[in-house]
Amino acid sequence: MTSSQDVDTTTPDIDLKVHGDSKPEEDPIDPLDELPGEVEMSIFDHLDELRQRIFYSLIAVAVGVIGCFLAVKPIVQLLEVPAQGVKFLQLAPGEYFFVSVKVAGYSGLLLSSPFVLYQIIQFVLPGLTRRERRLVGPVVLGSSFLFAGGIVFAYLLLIPAALKFFISYGADVVEQLWSIDKYFEFVLLLLFSTGLAFQIPIIQVLLGALGIVSSKQMLSGWRYVILGAVVLGAILTPSTDPFTQSLLAGAVLGLYFGGIGLVKLTGK
Numbered sequence: 001m002t003s004s005q006d007v008d009t010t011t012p013d014i015d016l017k018v019h020g021d022s023k024p025e026e027d028p029i030d031p032l033d034e035l036p037g038e039v040e041m042s043i044f045d046h047l048d049e050l051r052q053r054i055f056y057s058l059i060a061v062a063v064g065v066i067g068c069f070l071a072v073k074p075i076v077q078l079l080e081v082p083a084q085g086v087k088f089l090q091l092a093p094g095e096y097f098f099v100s101v102k103v104a105g106y107s108g109l110l111l112s113s114p115f116v117l118y119q120i121i122q123f124v125l126p127g128l129t130r131r132e133r134r135l136v137g138p139v140v141l142g143s144s145f146l147f148a149g150g151i152v153f154a155y156l157l158l159i160p161a162a163l164k165f166f167i168s169y170g171a172d173v174v175e176q177l178w179s180i181d182k183y184f185e186f187v188l189l190l191l192f193s194t195g196l197a198f199q200i201p202i203i204q205v206l207l208g209a210l211g212i213v214s215s216k217q218m219l220s221g222w223r224y225v226i227l228g229a230v231v232l233g234a235i236l237t238p239s240t241d242p243f244t245q246s247l248l249a250g251a252v253l254g255l256y257f258g259g260i261g262l263v264k265l266t267g268k
Helices: 043-070 072-080 095-127 130-169 180-197 200-209 215-220 222-236 242-265
Strands: 087-089 177-179
Touching: 043 072, 043 095, 072 095, 072 180, 087 180, 095 130, 095 180, 130 180, 130 200, 130 242, 177 180, 180 242, 200 215, 200 242, 215 242, 222 242
Parallel strands: 087 177
Antiparallel strands: none
């Protein structure tokens, strides 16, 4: 007697996939790298906007200069304070007038700089990504604060130190009678060059945020930074005394290493 075994004739389920020409998935775009509210503008529209913003900026500068010229006497007296004990002379006809124009020009440019900076930001803002726009506020605020700090540092420390050196050096030989034009050329140059030198941390933060230079790379070149600070101090200070140059070089070094700390805090 033969027994028959039940044979399972069912076939197992097999997932059949059709492999066609499939493209590799593209990496999703980071929303921070997108341009929010992007608006197409022609080259002529850009040029027209640029012309308008330059015109508004020039109007603001002109108003600031005229306003400072009308009140230039108190500004001149304020800038003469560091040179205590020195008598200023007008060595040529109209010298004080041209000094007044120069002082009003620098002061008006300084007062109108926030509006000019606003026009620049509004022009470049549409071309910035969300990530870059996040840097605009801190950079503008930090840059303004450091520039003002540089002017105060020069007015309270650098200029008095340099003038004290010059006055004491020839006190027993010559009487201190200075040309008012040369004095203000010295003071204004030192004020604004120091304000620009104080922008070093802002440049470092931008380089770190954009991934161009890391804090470790900045720190590794400290020898070259010291040399550059000494050279920068010698170039930016109109005086030739080593004390004033060393004072500015020390401030530049402090700002540089402080900038490294800020970049480190951002994780770069």
